Amino acid sequence: MPALIALVGLISAAAFFLLRARNAAEAASDLVDMAQDARAAARRFGFRRRTNVHPVESIEDPALAVATLAVAFLELDALPAREQQMAMGRGLQRELNLSLTDAEELVVLGRWMMSECGGAEPAITRVARKLYKLDAGRSFPPLMGVVKEITAEGQGLSDKQSRALEDIKKAFRLS
Incomplete structure (x- = not known):
């Protein structure tokens, strides 16, 4: 036994x-x-990483830069709600005329780009300048559409998000 x-x-x-x-x-x-x-x-999306060049400087598609800024803007809030994440995806789809799959892929790439910048705040400054260089400000209205979509689902702007909007305005030479 x-x-x-x-x-x-x-x-x-x-x-x-x-x-x-x-x-x-x-x-x-x-x-x-x-x-x-x-x-x-x-x-x-045509992203190619080059040696000795920061990944943000390798961005050639304004849609990727807009998605990176949207992800960074969302991450500035304390803990983004699921509704805000969904709103960001809807905003990217509507403003950039993308399919759901393309929007989701851009969010994944945007999150990676943001992490390569060392966080949300440095990413906002660096990517906003790159976006302005890419298309001389033509992507500002779609970016603001995505930001409005995110903030409509949240509880308004946090202090960090307000400062980020000021940084974006400076990068686009609006103030």
């Missing part, structure tokens, strides 16, 4: 460790898939 109990315990322990290993493998596979999705989105 003790041998039977030991055998059942051994089989249970082996099953437990096999399940844990399988779950770890699935998690690793999901991470690889996410990285591949981000790479594919970057290629689709």
